[in-house]
Amino acid sequence: MTSNHPACCSAIEPAWPFNDALPGIVMRSCQFDPSRLTPNDFALTAIAAPSSIQRSVAKRQTEFLAGRLCAREALQTLTGIPNVPGLHEDRAPIWPEGICGSISHSHGLASALVASHTHWRGLGLDLETLLPASRAQRLAKEILTPAELNRLGSLDPSQYAERITLTFSIKESLFKALYPLVGQRFYFQDAELLNVDSNGRARLRLLLDLSREWHAGRELGGNFCYFQERLLSLVAIPA
The missing domain is CATH 3.90.470.20 (4'-phosphopantetheinyl transferase domain)
Structure with missing residues (x-):
């Protein structure tokens, strides 16, 4: 884990647990713990927190941070550029041009996946207990x-x-x-x-x-x- 990785999130790991291989999709995952979130974690990771996230409770802030860390790692693997998807007014992620993706989190686990529009038009991922x-x-x-x-x-x-x-x-x-x-x-x-x-x-x-x-x-x-x-x-x- 690098020095600019927050203690509230585990190391970002590659993941593909599905039985079917879907070429061109990159998935990353990590665990997170809201009790270990610090006020400096967004600055530490160079991830901007939208105002709605800044006003939210620690759980929401941590799951947002963990999801964006996974998405950034997935995008860097796919494109070579560590972009962080923004947050639209409707709360949907804003992906880079030519990319589709999805982020989900559930009870301390976050995952994100991305792909080029060359291979996939849309992706939807959901984690549930x-x-x-x-x-x-x-x-x-x-x-x-x-x-x-x-x-x-x-x-x-x-x-x-x-x-x-x-x-x-x-x-x-x-x-x-x-x-x-x-x-x-x-x-x-x-x-x-x-x-x-x-x-x-x-x-x-x-x-x-x-x-x-x-x-x-x-x-x-x-x-x-x-x-x-x-x-x-x-x-x-x-x-």
Whole structure:
């Protein structure tokens, strides 16, 4: 760990936990601890904190810092330039021209991935801890469509909670991948998880028109896996 690396974040590590190889995507990850954040850490790392982050609690500041450190390392590996993505008014990262990427964090773990538009048009990454069974039951109707709910009938409580967590996560990844392309917000009931397989692949379908290209009925693939005891999902849209 270099002298300008903050104590609140572990060393940045390469990562690719998915079963499928997706050429051209660079992923980096680190752990973070908000209790070790110091007021000087943003200056130490030469990462600017937007005013909204400066006003936030230590947890939000640390996860932002950790995510940007991962993104900067990934961008340097991909392009040779250690850019730090800015923060748009809608809170989405601002990536360098010709690059797409995504950042996620969950309970002390941050990850970021980037790729050139030559290979990928959009990337969405999401990290989640598994929902407890009781909370999954409460959230099910918010996250799942009626068709998705019908397909859960034979699952035991732990499988049920896992599927709801996965559905939540991969719909978050879908939004992150598509929103920069369509510029339109959409919600959990606007997409459907059609199926998943034992190799960590998923299939999703849009249920509304976002653009002429991204219309109701359009299907997309996704990937998921367990990574450092968290559920990690990815939607990657090829060029």
